[in-house]
Structures are given as structure tokens and as C-alpha cells.
Amino acid sequence: MTHEEGWHRLHPLSPAVGTSRIVLALVVVFAPTFASGGDGDFYSSLSHVLVPVALVGLAVVSWLVTRWRIEGANLRIETGLVRRSSQRFPLSQVQAIDTVRPGLARLFGLSELRLRMGGTGGAARLAYLPSKQAEELRLRLLSLSRGVHDETPQPQENVLVTVPVARVLGSLLFSGPTLVLLVYVVAFGVGAVLGSDATRAVTGSAAAILIGDAVALWRRFNRAYDATVATAPEGLRIRSGLVETTAETIPAGRVQAVQLVEPILWRPFGWCRVEVDVAGHVHDPSGEHRHGRRLRPALPVGTRAEAKLVLAHLVPDAPFPSRRPPRRARWKSPLRYRRLAFAFDDRYAVATTGRLARIESWVPLTKIQSLRRVEGPVQRRLGLATVHLDTAGKRVGTAFRDVDRDASLHDLERLSDLARGARRA
């Protein structure tokens, strides 16, 4: 199969690592049946053994028929036994490259490489490669994506911020899932006072939620553990993880929008979160992106000074949100009013908003896809309008909310002129 030049295979242990999680889950599910001497039915025990074996077998076949190589400025991945697929990923459209290392993969020194592509192209996955090869390939792909075809550059990094574990724990303590936990502890206490029937009701409803809560907490902890933001010639490097480690590379100029979030519970500590929005799907195996509009943060929890440092690299010399909506906007957005502010110059637009949390977001004018001016019925009565700045990113929505109607028309015109200029520069 590899008679042609330059084809590579994934690491032979890939099938084992890839299926380990589900096989483990199956073992846990089926173990009780075996422990109790089986349910007597030979065929059902056989099927319990066969299912994991079949899964691994399929993974092995998929490994056998998968190969990849670099063709000029494209990454080509061929896979599939029955339905042969040959995918070509143009490296010039790479939005970000992630190196993901689940616990078991780390044991064997393996890494998964994920290329996030723009548009609906999805992501290219190479699971798994030896870590050293993955690192070399990452640098090579990144330099190819910039149109440099020479040798692989040397990795060099300049660490900006490392998040201490104590702060990660603190940030989790003052977060949504912990609050839910607290509510249940209180409910439990009340139930205990009221008697056994009430306790049973609480426990019954709590179990599923508590498990989900614990999983969410664990994921956040794992994601924020040892989080490091570093700058490298190839772009911003974001690393984190205790068991499963993730290292993202966001090349300069691929940032669609940046967001600084200060949750209300973190306010007393002066902590905040920095999130970076990149075009293309966020392929996240934990699937947290499905739960609401949460991005994987660049800086999961940092002090204001640290955030400023990271922001200085992401959106250097961005303007301060100095313009405020008129006072009458209080009637339209009573909770948000005190936070609303915005500004733009010839490179960036910035806006702040938020009812409880304070959210500040930046958009490079070169990334604006379209502008929208929306004027709702209440706004019209008050002579207000909102200007939305649409980008190819998925989550961060930047908008100049409730600005004066006439000013909004003027800003719309000015923004589209500046964005055009920025695109051409």
C-alpha cells in the first residue's frame, strides 16, 4: 500500500489508544454480570466479550487503511476500507493546530494532531503520532501554511503566563457547577430535616445532575490545570491539562475575535478569563462547546495584569472603549447600561457589555464579514440602534449596543470604510 513516495502511517498503537475509553466503559458496564457468574446464558456472555473485540478489530482495520502525506501545500489523508476517502486539506487555510494527548496516549508517548480548517471544511485529525514526530510535523505544517517551504524551524517559546493550581481551584470554587452543588447540599440538608421521603426525592433527582456536574468540574479543572500562554514565532501557544493535555497553536492573523470575561463571582479576586475565537469548528472531544456559548479559554483564569499581557499580544494597541451610549439607553438595557461602551480605530473595534459578568470583546477590522444595524421597537422609540459586527468566529458576538440612532448610521458608514481599508492594507 505504501509503494508510492512519502506516505506515512499512524502509530501502530493508535487503535488501542483510540478505543481504550469505550472499551473501558464497556468493561465497567459488563463486569458486574461476569462477577456474579454471568446470567447463565452463554451467548449473552459471548456477546459481551465480542463487542469490545469487534470494536478494537474495526479500529485496527481503520488504522491499516489510513495513511497520510504532505503534497506540496496540502495535507492528504486517505482512509476507509469500503468507502475509500481521500481528503486534501489546503494548509493555507489552516486556522489553528492543536496537539491533544489523552492520558493513555501520554503513557505511550503519542499525540494527536488536529488541524482546524476555515469554513465548513471541518478538521483534519491525525491520531496518533509519536509525540516527537507530531511536534516536528506541527512546525512544518505551520511554516507551510505561511507559504514557507524550507526546513522545519526550531521551536522557541516565550512564556507569558502560567496559571498556578491554587487559582484554578479557587476559580472552580466560584463557578456555576459549584453553585449547583451547593444548592443540592442545601436541598439535602432541608430534606434530612423534613424526613426520609423528602431526602429520597432530592437524591433521586440529584444523582444525574450531580454526576454531570462533577464531570463538568473535572473537565474545567483538567483544562485549566497548568495553563500556559506563550508566544512563539509561529503564533500564540496555549497549553494546559493534567491527564489529557492540549496544546493549541493559533497563528498570528487567524484570530477572529478576542473576549475578556469577568464573572461576577471572580470580581472580588480580580480574576478574569481570556477567550480567543477562531474560524472553523471547534473539535472538542469533551463536547463542552455544545453546552452553551463557551469557548476554550486562552487564559482560563488570570489576574488583570496577566490578561493585559496576553491581550497585548492578541490585539496590540487596541483602543480603549471610551464612547458610551446616551443615558436614555438605561430604559432599554437597565442591567447592562453601566457596562455598555465601545470604540473603534482603523485596526480594531472594541465593545463592552454584560448584565452580571463584564464582557469586553475585540474584533480586528480585517475580520469583519458583514455589518448589521438593528433597530427594535423599543430602541426606535428611544432613538437608539445596535450595530453588530459579524465575524467568521463561532461564539464571540461583538456589538455596539444601544447607541444613538444618528451616530449609529455614521459609525456604520465609517466602520465599513475602515474595514475596507484594513482589508486592502
Added chain:
Amino acid sequence: MLRRVRHLEAAAGTLLAVVIAGVLAGLSSLTAGVIAVGCGLAAGVVADVVMQRRVGAWGYLEREDDLLVRRGLLVRRLSVVPYGRMQFIDVTAGPLERSFSLATLRLHTAAAETDARIPGLASEEAARLRDRLTELGEARAAGL
């Protein structure tokens, strides 16, 4: 032309609502049936008026570097889509639109939020606009 399409749509919707409401209410008593039909008709008239007024709110303007699309009466929206940002354009025509030789043109950019849609264009105008926008888009295309 779009006004006539909307009239027909409103009429069809009203007919459906009136028949269903009339039959369901009419099964219990005649007065209930009459009231239901009356309410259905009134709602239909209101919907028709709203739809007619909305037709007048649609508008688009081809500028040198971008396309402006305006719509809505209660919530007024104005979209600015630079030609260089357009990813693709589609022209659709439902059966009712087709019988009046009308079409709807939709612009797509890399941002999911972009909602630039122009309904009720004459087929030739839709085709002309599509070709023109594609041409301008190619000339000014910019990457992500």
C-alpha cells in the same frame, strides 16, 4: 408582484386556519364555529396587512464596494455586506414565486449571522444581480 404573492400566502394561511378552527369549534356548537371562523378571518386580515407593509420595507442598494440590504418594520435591520466577503449567493424560487416569475436572492459570508436576503426579485433581475455580485466578489475576494 411580491405583494400579490404575499396576498395569496396570507389567503392560503387564513383559509387553512379558518377551516381547521371552524371545523373543530363547529363540532361543539354552531356559535363557537362562527366565532372561530370570525377570529380566523380577522387574524388573517391583520396578518395580510402586516405582510403587505413589510413588503414595502424591503430594499437593497448596490454600492461601489458593498451591498446594502434593508428590511423589517417593527425591527428594522440594515445589513452591509462587502462584495469581497461574499462566499456564495443562492437564488431560490418556490412554486408560488415561480408562477409570478419571482425569485429570492440570498448572500452568504463566512459569518453565520449575516442575514442578507432579498425576496421578490423579478427572475431576470435576480439573475442579473447574482452575476454582477459574483463578478464583483471575485474581483475583491479576501481570505478569512
